[in-house]
Amino acid sequence: MKRRRPLTRIRMIIRVAVLSLCALLVLLVSIYIFKPELLAWAGTEPVESEKLKEPEGEGKEAAVEDGLLSPWRYPDPDESEELDAPPEEVPDESPERPLEAVDGSNLLALVTKQTTLGRYAPTDLEPIPAEIVHPDRRGSKYYLRCEPLGQLKKMFAAAAEDGVQLTVTSAYRSYDTQVSTFNDWVSLDGEEEAQRYSARPGQSEHQLGTTLDFNIDVTAGAEQHAWLADNAHLYGFAMSYPEGAEEVTGYRYEPWHYRYIGVEAAKGWKALGLPLCLYLQQKR
Ligand SMILES: [Zn+2]
Incomplete structure:
Protein backbone atom coordinates (compact mmCIF):
# COMPACT_ATOMS: atom_id res chain seq x y z
CA MET A 1 0.00 0.00 0.00
CA LYS A 2 1.25 3.39 -0.92
CA ARG A 3 1.91 5.64 2.10
CA ARG A 4 0.43 9.09 2.04
CA ARG A 5 2.94 11.87 1.90
CA PRO A 6 2.97 14.10 5.06
CA LEU A 7 2.04 17.17 2.94
CA THR A 8 -1.19 15.50 1.69
CA ARG A 9 -2.11 14.58 5.25
CA ILE A 10 -1.66 18.19 6.40
CA ARG A 11 -3.84 19.34 3.48
CA MET A 12 -6.56 16.93 4.55
CA ILE A 13 -6.42 18.13 8.15
CA ILE A 14 -6.69 21.75 6.94
CA ARG A 15 -9.67 20.84 4.72
CA VAL A 16 -11.46 19.09 7.59
CA ALA A 17 -10.77 22.06 9.87
CA VAL A 18 -12.10 24.56 7.28
CA LEU A 19 -15.22 22.44 6.66
CA SER A 20 -15.86 22.18 10.41
CA LEU A 21 -15.51 25.93 10.81
CA CYS A 22 -17.96 26.51 7.94
CA ALA A 23 -20.47 24.11 9.51
CA LEU A 24 -20.11 25.92 12.87
CA LEU A 25 -20.62 29.28 11.18
CA VAL A 26 -23.79 28.06 9.42
CA LEU A 27 -25.09 26.73 12.74
CA LEU A 28 -24.42 30.03 14.54
CA VAL A 29 -26.06 32.08 11.77
CA SER A 30 -29.11 29.77 11.81
CA ILE A 31 -29.43 30.12 15.59
CA TYR A 32 -29.22 33.91 15.25
CA ILE A 33 -31.85 34.04 12.48
CA PHE A 34 -34.28 31.60 14.05
CA LYS A 35 -33.79 32.78 17.64
CA PRO A 36 -37.45 33.89 18.19
CA GLU A 37 -38.75 30.57 16.82
CA LEU A 38 -36.26 28.61 18.93
CA LEU A 39 -37.19 30.60 22.05
CA ALA A 40 -40.87 30.07 21.31
CA TRP A 41 -40.20 26.35 20.75
CA ALA A 42 -38.36 26.22 24.07
CA GLY A 43 -41.30 28.01 25.73
CA THR A 44 -39.54 31.36 26.25
CA GLU A 45 -40.91 34.49 24.56
CA PRO A 46 -38.40 36.99 23.16
CA VAL A 47 -38.14 40.21 25.14
CA GLU A 48 -40.43 43.07 24.09
CA SER A 49 -37.71 45.16 22.43
CA GLU A 50 -36.86 42.33 20.04
CA LYS A 51 -40.46 42.20 18.82
CA LEU A 52 -40.71 45.89 18.02
CA LYS A 53 -40.62 47.06 14.45
CA GLU A 54 -37.69 49.00 13.08
CA PRO A 55 -38.42 52.72 12.71
CA GLU A 56 -39.43 53.74 9.21
CA GLY A 57 -38.40 56.77 7.21
CA GLU A 58 -35.61 59.28 7.27
ZN1 LIG B 1 -52.70 64.32 17.49
Missing part, protein backbone atom coordinates in the same frame (compact mmCIF):
# COMPACT_ATOMS: atom_id res chain seq x y z
CA GLY A 59 -35.42 62.25 9.53
CA LYS A 60 -37.57 60.83 12.28
CA GLU A 61 -34.75 61.00 14.79
CA ALA A 62 -34.07 64.64 14.04
CA ALA A 63 -37.79 65.38 14.27
CA VAL A 64 -38.18 64.14 17.83
CA GLU A 65 -35.01 65.69 19.18
CA ASP A 66 -35.54 68.01 22.12
CA GLY A 67 -39.30 67.76 21.86
CA LEU A 68 -39.45 69.52 18.47
CA LEU A 69 -41.92 67.00 17.20
CA SER A 70 -43.12 67.91 13.73
CA PRO A 71 -45.93 65.48 13.04
CA TRP A 72 -46.22 65.98 9.29
CA ARG A 73 -42.55 66.28 8.42
CA TYR A 74 -41.67 62.63 8.52
CA PRO A 75 -43.38 59.58 7.08
CA ASP A 76 -45.75 58.24 9.71
CA PRO A 77 -47.79 55.07 9.92
CA ASP A 78 -50.86 57.03 8.80
CA GLU A 79 -49.54 56.90 5.26
CA SER A 80 -50.19 53.21 4.99
CA GLU A 81 -53.39 53.42 7.00
CA GLU A 82 -56.46 51.68 5.83
CA LEU A 83 -59.66 51.48 7.79
CA ASP A 84 -59.30 47.72 8.09
CA ALA A 85 -55.55 47.56 8.80
CA PRO A 86 -54.47 44.08 9.90
CA PRO A 87 -53.98 43.58 13.65
CA GLU A 88 -50.47 43.63 15.10
CA GLU A 89 -48.89 42.74 18.41
CA VAL A 90 -50.28 44.91 21.23
CA PRO A 91 -47.77 46.35 23.69
CA ASP A 92 -48.23 45.65 27.38
CA GLU A 93 -50.52 48.16 29.00
CA SER A 94 -48.98 47.45 32.42
CA PRO A 95 -51.34 49.75 34.36
CA GLU A 96 -50.97 50.04 38.12
CA ARG A 97 -54.74 49.68 38.34
CA PRO A 98 -57.33 48.37 35.87
CA LEU A 99 -58.24 50.80 33.09
CA GLU A 100 -61.74 52.25 33.07
CA ALA A 101 -63.63 51.40 29.87
CA VAL A 102 -65.20 54.44 28.20
CA ASP A 103 -67.69 54.75 25.34
CA GLY A 104 -65.93 56.31 22.35
CA SER A 105 -69.20 57.35 20.71
CA ASN A 106 -69.70 59.94 23.48
CA LEU A 107 -68.26 63.27 22.30
CA LEU A 108 -67.24 63.98 25.91
CA ALA A 109 -65.59 60.58 26.55
CA LEU A 110 -62.71 60.89 29.00
CA VAL A 111 -59.64 59.60 27.15
CA THR A 112 -56.61 59.44 29.45
CA LYS A 113 -53.87 57.01 30.49
CA GLN A 114 -56.32 55.65 33.10
CA THR A 115 -59.12 54.88 30.62
CA THR A 116 -59.47 52.73 27.51
CA LEU A 117 -61.62 52.87 24.40
CA GLY A 118 -60.92 49.20 23.79
CA ARG A 119 -61.29 48.45 20.08
CA TYR A 120 -64.00 51.10 19.60
CA ALA A 121 -64.39 52.29 16.00
CA PRO A 122 -66.80 55.05 14.88
CA THR A 123 -69.50 54.05 12.40
CA ASP A 124 -69.98 57.42 10.66
CA LEU A 125 -66.47 58.19 9.39
CA GLU A 126 -66.21 60.30 6.26
CA PRO A 127 -63.11 61.16 4.21
CA ILE A 128 -61.59 64.61 4.71
CA PRO A 129 -61.44 66.44 1.34
CA ALA A 130 -57.90 66.21 -0.05
CA GLU A 131 -57.68 69.97 -0.64
CA ILE A 132 -57.63 70.67 3.12
CA VAL A 133 -55.04 67.96 3.85
CA HIS A 134 -51.40 69.10 4.04
CA PRO A 135 -49.76 68.71 0.58
CA ASP A 136 -47.11 66.35 2.02
CA ARG A 137 -49.88 64.06 3.29
CA ARG A 138 -52.20 63.92 0.31
CA GLY A 139 -51.03 60.43 -0.55
CA SER A 140 -53.08 59.20 2.42
CA LYS A 141 -56.79 59.28 3.14
CA TYR A 142 -57.89 60.83 6.41
CA TYR A 143 -61.25 60.40 8.07
CA LEU A 144 -63.38 62.16 10.68
CA ARG A 145 -66.85 61.53 12.04
CA CYS A 146 -69.66 63.31 10.25
CA GLU A 147 -70.39 66.10 12.81
CA PRO A 148 -66.78 67.21 13.45
CA LEU A 149 -66.05 67.09 9.71
CA GLY A 150 -68.95 69.49 9.03
CA GLN A 151 -67.67 71.85 11.71
CA LEU A 152 -64.11 71.52 10.43
CA LYS A 153 -65.17 72.65 6.94
CA LYS A 154 -66.88 75.73 8.43
CA MET A 155 -63.79 76.49 10.50
CA PHE A 156 -61.46 76.20 7.49
CA ALA A 157 -63.66 78.60 5.53
CA ALA A 158 -63.60 81.14 8.40
CA ALA A 159 -59.79 80.83 8.75
CA ALA A 160 -59.35 81.33 5.00
CA GLU A 161 -61.47 84.50 5.18
CA ASP A 162 -59.05 85.77 7.82
CA GLY A 163 -56.13 84.90 5.53
CA VAL A 164 -54.97 81.92 7.62
CA GLN A 165 -54.26 78.70 5.78
CA LEU A 166 -54.97 75.66 7.91
CA THR A 167 -54.25 72.11 6.74
CA VAL A 168 -54.82 68.70 8.29
CA THR A 169 -51.79 66.51 9.01
CA SER A 170 -53.52 63.59 10.76
CA ALA A 171 -57.03 62.56 11.82
CA TYR A 172 -58.74 59.24 12.66
CA ARG A 173 -56.45 56.40 13.66
CA SER A 174 -57.83 52.94 14.28
CA TYR A 175 -56.81 50.84 17.28
CA ASP A 176 -54.57 48.74 15.00
CA THR A 177 -52.91 51.78 13.44
CA GLN A 178 -52.19 53.10 16.93
CA VAL A 179 -50.44 49.81 17.71
CA SER A 180 -48.01 50.52 14.83
CA THR A 181 -47.70 54.20 15.70
CA PHE A 182 -46.88 53.54 19.36
CA ASN A 183 -44.50 50.67 18.56
CA ASP A 184 -42.64 52.80 16.01
CA TRP A 185 -42.07 55.57 18.51
CA VAL A 186 -41.02 53.11 21.22
CA SER A 187 -38.45 51.52 18.92
CA LEU A 188 -37.12 54.96 18.00
CA ASP A 189 -37.18 56.70 21.35
CA GLY A 190 -37.68 54.08 24.08
CA GLU A 191 -40.94 53.42 25.91
CA GLU A 192 -40.51 55.97 28.70
CA GLU A 193 -39.98 58.86 26.28
CA ALA A 194 -42.47 57.64 23.65
CA GLN A 195 -45.38 57.59 26.08
CA ARG A 196 -44.89 61.33 26.72
CA TYR A 197 -46.16 62.09 23.20
CA SER A 198 -47.73 58.91 21.80
CA ALA A 199 -50.75 57.14 23.25
CA ARG A 200 -51.04 53.41 23.77
CA PRO A 201 -53.67 51.66 21.64
CA GLY A 202 -57.12 52.25 23.12
CA GLN A 203 -55.95 55.52 24.71
CA SER A 204 -55.57 57.81 21.71
CA GLU A 205 -58.07 60.59 21.09
CA HIS A 206 -57.43 59.98 17.39
CA GLN A 207 -59.33 56.68 17.77
CA LEU A 208 -62.50 58.71 18.52
CA GLY A 209 -62.74 59.97 14.93
CA THR A 210 -63.21 63.48 16.31
CA THR A 211 -59.57 64.47 16.67
CA LEU A 212 -57.05 65.87 14.24
CA ASP A 213 -53.64 67.47 13.95
CA PHE A 214 -53.01 70.75 12.12
CA ASN A 215 -49.99 72.16 10.31
CA ILE A 216 -48.45 73.51 13.51
CA ASP A 217 -45.51 72.42 15.59
CA VAL A 218 -43.42 73.84 18.39
CA THR A 219 -41.30 75.91 15.99
CA ALA A 220 -43.70 76.69 13.12
CA GLY A 221 -47.29 77.60 12.36
CA ALA A 222 -47.49 80.52 14.81
CA GLU A 223 -50.21 82.20 12.75
CA GLN A 224 -52.36 79.05 12.59
CA HIS A 225 -51.76 78.45 16.29
CA ALA A 226 -52.90 81.95 17.26
CA TRP A 227 -56.00 81.75 15.05
CA LEU A 228 -57.03 78.36 16.46
CA ALA A 229 -56.42 79.50 20.04
CA ASP A 230 -58.87 82.38 19.46
CA ASN A 231 -61.46 80.62 17.30
CA ALA A 232 -61.39 76.80 17.42
CA HIS A 233 -63.82 76.61 20.37
CA LEU A 234 -66.44 78.50 18.34
CA TYR A 235 -66.56 75.46 16.05
CA GLY A 236 -66.46 72.92 18.89
CA PHE A 237 -62.73 72.12 18.92
CA ALA A 238 -60.47 72.11 22.00
CA MET A 239 -56.68 71.76 22.25
CA SER A 240 -56.09 68.69 24.38
CA TYR A 241 -52.49 69.03 25.54
CA PRO A 242 -51.60 72.59 26.58
CA GLU A 243 -48.14 73.82 27.52
CA GLY A 244 -46.99 73.09 31.08
CA ALA A 245 -49.74 70.55 31.80
CA GLU A 246 -47.86 67.28 31.27
CA GLU A 247 -48.29 66.38 34.96
CA VAL A 248 -52.07 66.53 34.47
CA THR A 249 -52.53 65.30 30.91
CA GLY A 250 -49.65 62.81 30.78
CA TYR A 251 -48.52 64.26 27.43
CA ARG A 252 -46.11 66.93 26.27
CA TYR A 253 -47.34 70.19 24.77
CA GLU A 254 -49.06 69.49 21.42
CA PRO A 255 -50.20 72.80 19.90
CA TRP A 256 -51.29 70.97 16.72
CA HIS A 257 -53.68 68.47 18.35
CA TYR A 258 -57.40 69.39 18.57
CA ARG A 259 -60.43 67.35 19.53
CA TYR A 260 -64.07 68.09 18.72
CA ILE A 261 -66.33 68.07 21.79
CA GLY A 262 -69.33 70.04 20.48
CA VAL A 263 -69.77 73.81 20.32
CA GLU A 264 -71.40 74.32 23.75
CA ALA A 265 -68.87 72.12 25.56
CA ALA A 266 -65.95 73.79 23.77
CA LYS A 267 -67.18 77.24 24.76
CA GLY A 268 -67.41 76.03 28.38
CA TRP A 269 -63.90 74.60 28.16
CA LYS A 270 -62.54 77.89 26.80
CA ALA A 271 -64.26 79.92 29.52
CA LEU A 272 -62.84 77.80 32.33
CA GLY A 273 -59.32 77.58 30.86
CA LEU A 274 -58.77 74.05 32.22
CA PRO A 275 -56.78 71.26 30.53
CA LEU A 276 -59.34 69.33 28.51
CA CYS A 277 -59.13 66.12 30.58
CA LEU A 278 -59.92 68.03 33.81
CA TYR A 279 -62.84 69.79 32.14
CA LEU A 280 -64.25 66.50 30.84
CA GLN A 281 -63.79 64.92 34.26
CA GLN A 282 -65.83 67.78 35.78
CA LYS A 283 -68.60 67.28 33.24
CA ARG A 284 -69.15 63.60 34.05
